[in-house]
Amino acid sequence: MRREKSKWSEKNKALVKSLEERGIMTDFGRKKVEEAKKNGQWNASNSTAVTEEQIARLSAVLEGYEPAFTNFRAMSLSVKKTYTRAYFDAKTEAGREKRIAWMVDRLNKNLKPM
Known part of the structure; x- marks a missing residue:
């Protein structure tokens, strides 16, 4: 089930085309496709590739949380991304704070995001 405001990735757009063909x-x-086209989510830009700078910025945020910080730095590049x-991707500062709390909880247990 797709959430109303979820973005459509290029992979899913290609799947839609394939299913139609x-x-x-x-x-x-x-x-669902028509709704996405009407509400703008069909063409909403998906996140661009995560940069090394962004990883470094998140790492700096996590620096005060041990063992989360150490565990984050030991994770594979794909997990860090x-x-x-x-x-x-969090839209607000409150959202980023919630995500940091979630990350610290998982990273303290040395768990991957999902």
């Missing part, structure tokens, strides 16, 4: 797209799916994207 093969004639197996459902009416429910078409309705996932945590970083989660932090920078």
Whole structure:
């Protein structure tokens, strides 16, 4: 089930095209695509690639939290990028604070984001 304001990735747009071309797209799916086109989420830009600078900024934020900071620095680059994207995708400062709390909780346990 897709949330109303979720963005559509290029991968999912390609899937929609493929389903339509093969004639197996459902009416429910078409309705979701139309809603996304009307509310602007179809063309909303998805996050660009996470940069080394963003990872460094998140690392600096986590620096005061041990063992979360040490565990974050030991994670693979792909995991660091996932945590970083989660932090920078938050729309408000309150949202970023919630995500830091969530990250610190998971990182203290040396867990990946998902």
